[in-house]
Amino acid sequence: MKRIESRHWIFIGLFLLIAAVMLLGVELNINPSSETQKMYDYIENLPPGSTLMISFDHEASSLPEIRPVALAILRHAFSKGHKLVGLALFAEGTVIGYRLMDRVATEYGLEYGRDYAYLGFKPQYIAAILSMGESIQETFPEDYLGRSIDEIPLMNGIYNYDQIGGVISIADGSLTTHWMEYGAARYNVDILAGVTAAMVTTYDPYLASNQMQALVGGLRGAAEYERLTGRRGGGSRGMLAQTTSHLYVLLLILLGNIAFIRSRRKGNN
């Protein structure tokens, strides 16, 4: 049998630490960041009944991180009485987006077709973004459930981005960039995003240049949003584990560097 190596101890340490902290079940109070506050304010200040488009532009791999973000934003938007049009530009986001919208809509007793609709998936995202700028009906002749788009009351009077209050891209990669570069630049639609933490710095220049209106980043962003809406969820639950794992990584960096400095001194001697 293969011997346990040092990396295995690091793995075991991380696993046990997160498990122990989750078993404690303590929730931390999170201070919202300015960019999360912007998303909250944007949705909060839209006139009730505005139509927002929410695009699930992610793969299944990032679901554990992206789900709390999407749920927090959906809950806020639905609670404010906004209408939501959902879609997916990654095949894997298709059923995930539908499930999330359906779940939150059920929580608020909302009706499919009147309060929200789900258009489903369209491949080749650049073409899909541009095509919806010309005609949503031609891009999605049917919704996810197979109904003709003309039979959905919510979609009456919604032809392209001109009738959309803003697009919220829930993404784990650079797809939101295409929303800004093709949707916003060509058709002047506002772009907001809920992304994985790893993508936050990618979008900073767009946020600073106002090409993106707001950004909620990762589990921490979800926790901040939950704090703002006053409804706890996966983000708040995970914050103690998140903090502990950060401290664990910092400790490992510190130990690694101490070992490095010591070995260098030994080498000099």
Place this chain on the structure above:
Amino acid sequence: MDRRLALIACFVFGLLMFAQYFSRHPLARSVNLAILEYWQIIFAFTLLVGVASFFRNSLSAMRNRGERPYRMVGLAGLIAMPVLAIIWGIRADTPFMWMFENVQAPMQSTVFALLAFFVASASYRGFRARSLQAAILLGAAAIILLSRSQLGGAFSDVVTPVADWIRNYPSMSARRAILIGIGLGSLTTSLRVILGIERTWLGGKQ
């Protein structure tokens, strides 16, 4: 096929898509929509070619006895999905979506979660302040990690504004420079492609 035909097609479609950007005329819009539709359909066919290629490769790899069980499981998964879709459809609450939600999604997100362990291991083994540049990188990472932890009290009051400042100004400016570089690079490459100067996508000799 004559390479010239491909170059002419590339030029014509490139010019059409470039020109329609500046027009709101109904004809330009319908040309735009038609080409976008072509684009999506051809893209779908490229995916089909990819699937066929995977199938071919898997079948030839099955000659290796050690690989055979894994390849068979892979092909079984690939064949099962269309079969389930044909019989029960692809909407929510069908066996097809059950496979996605309970087989594909949990495994895919767990593969991603494995990276957390490797990041932790790499932090110990490789993240060393060997030079000034490495120390700057390490310092920025440490400040960001501390600021995005909820430690509370006076410590957070000091670290968070510093981390936000690093992220919003120096870090953002480097990312912006990269973006500008990518933008200029993409612009010139696109022009070279349309004008037929850049032909590497055709393969073979220049």
Place this chain on the structure above:
Amino acid sequence: MDISTIVAGLLTMAILSFLYRDNPVYKMAESLLIGVSIGYTLVIVWTTTIVDLMILPLFAEGKLGLIIPLILGLLMFSRFHPKTASLSKLPIAVMIGSGAGVAIPVMLEARTLKQISATVNPLVSASGTPDIAALVVLIGVLCTLSYFYFSREHTGLFGQTAKFGTWFLMLFFGTTFGYTVMSRMSTLIGRMEFLLSDFLHLVD
């Protein structure tokens, strides 16, 4: 516990077994994942594009113009035979050409000009005090760009500027590393929550 949770839980454990070392259980799960993922994408793309955008409009509604992308799409399969492989260059030309045509104005406007205009801000605030943040951004962008300018040797003042640019790059990489650690830990926390709560029922 329902069958869905048991299946998802066991497959999660199978993938996690890789942490010890590469093993047949992991490899089996990995192969299944690859097959199912490709099958999923195949079905979704077939239904939403080939059927909805091409077959139905072409054969049910008689939109004959769609014969063009159908032929172009079929030409992609010519790649499988060396004698016919060159035919696939035509659909690739259409995709690359139209992609490049769309990209030129977008890259110029949305990526380059907007970012440049956001960089060139007044360096002195309305009250007359210097705007340090705007200055840092301007210097950061210029120094980083100079690092990526390879048409001139990085020596003298230009070399110093380029070197200063690497400091900004390191701050960016450090910040990105910090956020990437956050992201990976978040994903792990999500999976651990599933294991401890739904699968093992250790947490409510």
